[in-house]
Amino acid sequence: MRLSSASCREIVSNVDRHGYNNMFIGLNDIKCEGTFVWEDGTSINSGYSHWKKKQPDNSHNEDCVEILNNNEWNDVSCHEELLVLCERLG
Ligand SMILES: [Ca+2]
Numbered sequence: 001m002r003l004s005s006a007s008c009r010e011i012v013s014n015v016d017r018h019g020y021n022n023m024f025i026g027l028n029d030i031k032c033e034g035t036f037v038w039e040d041g042t043s044i045n046s047g048y049s050h051w052k053k054k055q056p057d058n059s060h061n062e063d064c065v066e067i068l069n070n071n072e073w074n075d076v077s078c079h080e081e082l083l084v085l086c087e088r089l090g
């Protein structure tokens with residue numbers, strides 16, 4: 001499905017209204033469950049991480065990571081981020 005920028009704006013305002021205004025931070029465990037790496041393949045095991053309490057929980061096989069309003073991290077489904085969809089429209 002291709003969205004016009006008008007419908008993209010509509011999605012974004014819906015997202016804002018529901019409080020889902022979080023962004024992906026380029027971290028995922030797609031290749032190896034439980035081992036999170038940055039987009040360039042760097043592991044976070046020895047570096048900085050800032051998980052929210054009880055995260056990552058891999059609920060419903062969540063493999064991408066979003067940053068929350070308070071700068072804490074949560075793993076989320078890679079397919080549920082509307083803001084990234086809008087970003088791709090340029
Ligand atoms: Ca996962």
Ligand SMILES: [Ca+2]
Pocket residue numbers: 055056057058059062074075076
């Ligand atoms: Ca999670």
